[in-house]
Amino acid sequence: MREAIAQRLSATGNASALELRGVSRYFGALSAIEDVTLTVGAGERRAVLGSNGAGKTTLFNCITGDHPPTSGTIRLFGEDITDFPPHERIRRGLRRTYQISLLFGGLAVIDNIYLACRGVARARYSMVRPRRDDAVMQAAFDLAHAVHLDDVEQTPVSELSHGQQRQLEIALALAGAPRLILFDEPAAGLSPTERRDLITILRTLPDHIGYIVIEHDMDVALQVSDQVTLMHNGRIFREGSPDEIESDPMVQEIYLGTGPDHG
Amino acid sequence: MSGMQPGGPRTAAAWLLGLILLLMPAFAGDFVLFQIFGWAFILGMIALSLMFLAGYGGMVSLVQMSVAGCAAYMVAIFGDSAITQISLGWPWWITVPLAIAIATLFGTLAGALAVRTQGIYTIMITLAIASAFFYFTRQNYVVFNGFSGFNGVLPPPLFGVDWRQPVPFYYLALFFAALAYFLVLYVSRAPFGLALQGIRDNPRRMEALGFNVVMHRIAAYAFASAIAAVAGVLLVWLNAQVSPGTAGIGPVIDILIIAVVGGLGRPIGPFIGAIIYVLLRTFALDFLVSLGLSGERFQLLIGAGFLVIVFWSPDGVLGLWDRTRERIASRDRQRSPLYRAIRGQTGGPA
Numbered sequence: 001m002r003e004a005i006a007q008r009l010s011a012t013g014n015a016s017a018l019e020l021r022g023v024s025r026y027f028g029a030l031s032a033i034e035d036v037t038l039t040v041g042a043g044e045r046r047a048v049l050g051s052n053g054a055g056k057t058t059l060f061n062c063i064t065g066d067h068p069p070t071s072g073t074i075r076l077f078g079e080d081i082t083d084f085p086p087h088e089r090i091r092r093g094l095r096r097t098y099q100i101s102l103l104f105g106g107l108a109v110i111d112n113i114y115l116a117c118r119g120v121a122r123a124r125y126s127m128v129r130p131r132r133d134d135a136v137m138q139a140a141f142d143l144a145h146a147v148h149l150d151d152v153e154q155t156p157v158s159e160l161s162h163g164q165q166r167q168l169e170i171a172l173a174l175a176g177a178p179r180l181i182l183f184d185e186p187a188a189g190l191s192p193t194e195r196r197d198l199i200t201i202l203r204t205l206p207d208h209i210g211y212i213v214i215e216h217d218m219d220v221a222l223q224v225s226d227q228v229t230l231m232h233n234g235r236i237f238r239e240g241s242p243d244e245i246e247s248d249p250m251v252q253e254i255y256l257g258t259g260p261d262h263g
Numbered sequence: 264m265s266g267m268q269p270g271g272p273r274t275a276a277a278w279l280l281g282l283i284l285l286l287m288p289a290f291a292g293d294f295v296l297f298q299i300f301g302w303a304f305i306l307g308m309i310a311l312s313l314m315f316l317a318g319y320g321g322m323v324s325l326v327q328m329s330v331a332g333c334a335a336y337m338v339a340i341f342g343d344s345a346i347t348q349i350s351l352g353w354p355w356w357i358t359v360p361l362a363i364a365i366a367t368l369f370g371t372l373a374g375a376l377a378v379r380t381q382g383i384y385t386i387m388i389t390l391a392i393a394s395a396f397f398y399f400t401r402q403n404y405v406v407f408n409g410f411s412g413f414n415g416v417l418p419p420p421l422f423g424v425d426w427r428q429p430v431p432f433y434y435l436a437l438f439f440a441a442l443a444y445f446l447v448l449y450v451s452r453a454p455f456g457l458a459l460q461g462i463r464d465n466p467r468r469m470e471a472l473g474f475n476v477v478m479h480r481i482a483a484y485a486f487a488s489a490i491a492a493v494a495g496v497l498l499v500w501l502n503a504q505v506s507p508g509t510a511g512i513g514p515v516i517d518i519l520i521i522a523v524v525g526g527l528g529r530p531i532g533p534f535i536g537a538i539i540y541v542l543l544r545t546f547a548l549d550f551l552v553s554l555g556l557s558g559e560r561f562q563l564l565i566g567a568g569f570l571v572i573v574f575w576s577p578d579g580v581l582g583l584w585d586r587t588r589e590r591i592a593s594r595d596r597q598r599s600p601l602y603r604a605i606r607g608q609t610g611g612p613a
Contacts, residue, residue: 064471090473102468104461115461118454119473125482126454172472 015078017042017180017210018063023072025058032058033234035072040180040227042077043210045202047221047242050231056214057099059231060182064096065089077179091120093179097172097186099214101165105158109149112157113171114140120176139175147171147201163194170201183213187220199223222246284437293429301432301501303534303541304440308494310522310533312487315447318527319456320483321463324377326389327491328518329396330370332510334495336400336407337362338416339505345415346408355419363492370488371481378480393515401507412506416499427500436497440534443490447530450486459483520565524572526581535580543568 018040025032033055040046048056061067063074065086073082081089104112117139118124130137144150147167152160157168166186173181183202187195195217202211202224215221221228222242230238230251238251245251288296309331316322342358344350353361377388400407418426418435426435450456458479462469466476499505508514517540525536547561576583 066467066471085475086470087473087475090471096471098468098471102465102471104464104468106464107457107460111457115458115469115474116472118458119469124454124458124474125479127450127456129449129453172468175472 015042016040016075017044017077018212019075020063021073021075023059023062023069023074025055025062025067026070031234033062033231036234036236038229038236040210040212042179043208044227045210045225046212046227046229047225048212048214048229048231049216049218049221049245050237053233054231055234056231057184058234060096060184060212060214063089063182064094087119093177094182095173095175095178095180096182097169097184099184099188101169103157103165103168103172106156108154108156109160109168110140110144110153112168113143113149113175116140116172116175117143143171143174146174148197162189163191166190166194166198170198174205178209181209181211183211183215185214185216187215187217195220288430288433296433297429297501299538299541299545301429301436303537304436305494305497305501306518306521306540307534307537308440308443308497309491310518310525310537311443311447311530312491312494313518313522314525314527314530314533315487315490316483317522318529318532319451319459319463320480322374322377322480322483323382323386323519324374324389324484324487325386325515325519326370326373326377326392326396327487328515329393329510330366330373330488330491331495331498332396332400332505332514333369334362334366334492335416335499335505335509336413337365338496338499339413340406342416344413346413349406349408350413355421359496362496363489366492366495367485367488370491371485374481374484374488378477378484390515393510394512397507397511397515400510407507410507412504412509414504416503416505418500427503432501436501439493439497443493444530444534447490451530455479455482455486520569524569524579526579528578528581528585532579532581539568539580540565 016039018038020036020038023036023038024034036055036059048059050056058067062069065081065084065088069082073080075081076089076092076094079092081092104115107115114130114137117136121136141150141153144153147170149164149167149171152164157165160168166189170183170186173183186202187198190198199220202213205211213221213224215224222245225242228238228240228242228245229236230245238245238248240248287300291300309327312327312330313324316324316327338358339346339350341351341353341361342355343352373389373392376392377385380388400412401410403409418432420426424431426432451460458469458474461472462474462476462479469479470476498509502509521536521540522533523536524539525534526532543565544561547564548559551557551560551564572579576586578585
């Protein structure tokens, strides 16, 4: 396992995928995250843990530009993207999924995936209908297959089960050539079987694709990450390998809750 | 997405409708061809441009009639009219493309102002622009000839045809209305239209997929405005005149009524709304007089019709039609399997 990680990190070079320096985000007088400094290497897989309100999703919103940071700088693969609109960040290889699925309910599954593939390709304004053998359309079908949604390709998204919607949510983030993906609680509401599928999908992603995953389920989080960041009250509280985090007594006391009253 | 299935009853109905429209001059009089259908096709195109923005893009624009009015004015100003001291008398092949280009630009700029707002604010901004256009044309005498506008604006006698005769004009309007209809239908499934529907459903996610939402919305305004501009050129030829009242607040609101009454769900809706509107507009007066009421109350009838539609079927006549079909289909489903076998229906959702 360790060797595999080392191999992957060296294969992708030393440039860091993401660099946050002193990033804060205020909503009025309320600070959601404060002075977060974080570096994620290319191809690195990191879990972000923390209780509700720790600022995990706000951190994601700052990185993608949904809610730009109030102060601080963000670099993506060396480029300062702090003032970029979200679509410019996405076109540079950043992707994200949402905690509550944000899909196009009126459109079919394949149309959703097609839009995701089209968004990071050219000809977004094309007035010519794609043919079935169109390269982007083909990529969409491949992606539908990869996340096991080929049976429901033509089904409107509003008719999918919760698990299928979560799978589609992941498919949208895999479109094009992602380099760094932010997964916001991908396992939320999934059945044990679906969780296993999710872990397989995450662990079999190509080596050059790094990700940050917010996850409440410790089992899932520790299985899919090389590094763990623990957030508390909008600040980074601990960083380390899954083993270090698991065995850190402070972490156990505050977050994992191994005290007598937690069974 | 309700696409037409090849060979279904729907396709047959579409072919029949197409045939009737093509053969209309054989059995319809000049008045029906010119004043009813000619006008309805033009209003339908302008309402179609609103349907494209509102139905696919979620943007209710009240500026589409002003875009058509702008194109109409440009044809009168650059081309020929009875107001020879203003009209430049340029040939039609410069005038018409120039008029469409300027009106499209006007609609695009209006869109650029409106796209950063949502819902009621989009309506307010576009209404403000439409009002400004109306008052500007009424008060400006140097270019727009103020209150009286331009008369004597005639279509060019291309191919030796007088295009203002009822039958040629009918086919001219039918051609462009059909072109606009099929264009919108086609584009709705092309990346541009699909992405617009994605933006309607979920702009934030579209940003997160790499789409420039603001630019895409402005492009939608440009596309819709080009359709409205073509309709505006036809409109000035139909009436042979253009004045501030052409794109006054009344007509601006009428386009919204036409689109909503017809239905914003599919491109055919605006044309259904337009034919209903033109029929009411034309015959409500006689109808009211025959009831012994004052004829000028025809607007009341239109308003009442609008109220009824919005109250009972917020998705317009189209929605009424879809629900009726649904009801018949579900009644069929409840019948015996034998009945379904004879009718050749599977009983499941199509």
